[in-house]
Amino acid sequence: MRALCWHGKGDIRCDSVDDPTIEDDGDIIIKVTSCAICGSDLHLMDGYMPTMESGDVLGHETMGEVIEVGRSVKKFQVGDRVVVPFNMACGQCYFCKKQLFSLCDRSNRNAEMARKVMGHSPSGLFGYSHMLGGYAGGQAEYLRVPFADVGPIKVPDGLPDDQVLFLSDIFPTGYMAAENAQIEPGDTVAIWGCGPVGQFAIQSAWMLGAGRVIAIDTVPERLEMARSHGKAETLDFKDVNVYDALMEMTGGRGPDSCIDCVGTEADAGASADSMLDKAKAALMLGTDGPHVLREMIFSCRKGGTLSIPGVYVGMVDHLPFGPAMNKALTFKMGQTHTHRYLEPLLQKVVEGEIDPSFVITHHATLEEGPDMYKAFRDKTDGCVKVVMRP
Structure with missing residues (x-):
């Protein structure tokens, strides 16, 4: 065959x-x-x-x-x-x-x-x-x-x-991601990555009662799909500082839930830390690129939830665990x-x-x-x- x-x-x-x-x-x-x-x-x-x-x-x-x-x-x-x-x-x-x-x-x-x-x-x-x-x-x-x-x-x-x-x-993955985000009626949900899983996470967030969905990417076709079919507000991470934009959009509180639909291969041009992650991987000094995780930890509101359907395969460097603990964030993840x-x-x-x-x-x-x-x-x-x- x-x-x-x-x-x-x-x-x-x-x-x-x-x-x-x-x-x-x-x-x-x-x-x-x-x-x-x-x-x-x-x-x-x-x-x-x-x-x-x-x-x-x-x-x-x-x-x-x-x-x-x-x-x-x-x-x-x-x-x-x-x-x-x-x-x-x-x-x-x-x-x-x-x-x-x-x-x-x-x-x-x-x-x-x-x-x-x-x-x-x-x-x-x-x-x-x-x-x-x-x-x-x-x-x-x-x-x-x-x-x-x-x-x-x-x-x-x-x-x-x-x-x-x-x-x-990808449909069950997007749905479980939204379920793991512990969405309550009217919540603001931010979703990193508008690829196929991200698109289904957007759809599922609405199904589970979100009041507002904000989708983050830089690929025009994916952002357009998130807007037109997903009815989401969108941010191009190469045009804005994502943290600053989310704070402005939520009155300084941050999204109630954040979903990582990117995983280990965050765009190497997204930020200095993601470029460093890629360099470490190329030199066999590291494996995963947790740029999105870092950004979600800083952006999510206090007491909020991080849902992680994006695939990671090994160790992550410089994860801001102190901020996550002090903000009382919940992490839910898995295949x-x-x-x-x-x-x-x-x-x-x-x-x-x-x-x-x-x-x-x-x-x-x-x-x-x-x-x-x-x-x-x-x-x-x-x-x-x-x-x-x-």
Whole structure:
């Protein structure tokens, strides 16, 4: 089959690889009908995620048609259309029973590798390094899906792929980010990053009762999408001092909640501290670039909440922990417990409360995937979200 594979920093290729097969009775195999490039895939492309190996198949936003079913699978049959959550969960361990699915104890087959780095292992992820299971990803013609009775969700007839594909990751991620922000009716919510996750965090903040949403970015197309579709007020961080602007907009109090939809790769031109973070990473003297975290800590109102769906992979330098403690800030973060949100968010799509396809700017083939990775990373050609149809 054809698949997008990682071959080193900045080197994504469309290769011919072996088709997946059933490895466990709980597996299904799907023929991929749509898959997408996620912002966190760029951390792989840019070499920030350790334990990648040349030839690894990428991708964790995937849906398709079931073509083969393991002997113990009860939930699906050949011909079903399914969306696959980006993380895996066994459904039986301590964390799954608490609906903390991204912390599943049994789905990362390389858990010991992750434990040495993090203290404990999170769940396995599709196409996201050997430390997180070494599972082949879904930017491919076919995908093996373990724990099938726990993970995927069946798609009702009549809903096109573009409306439901993002249940795999970015819609639940944006929604959990807004949920973690502990929004109370009428609150002011500031969101850093107007990429795909940021766009869904904007939508979700309104759903959860925000009275005001302020979106921060510098890419014109993303800011326009946040304004026109998200009905958010916007700030271009290259035109204003974000802290000063937020203080002026909130009468000096600061936003009630701040959401980091950027993660480790904050724009190196945003500020002196972000340029230093990039330099340290280039010299192997540091890993993550926490510019947005620093800015949120200073900007958030006293007693407010910081929600962090943006991906970080290692250590952060010069985090203003003293200000965070003295301002009594709450931090809520983590990989998305995707399985928890599949049914309720699918229902919002079915009922017409949201059409997630608004975020798509580009459709492509797998063969065009390497170029689309570059366009997405470099924010050229108005690229906000890429969907590929193998």
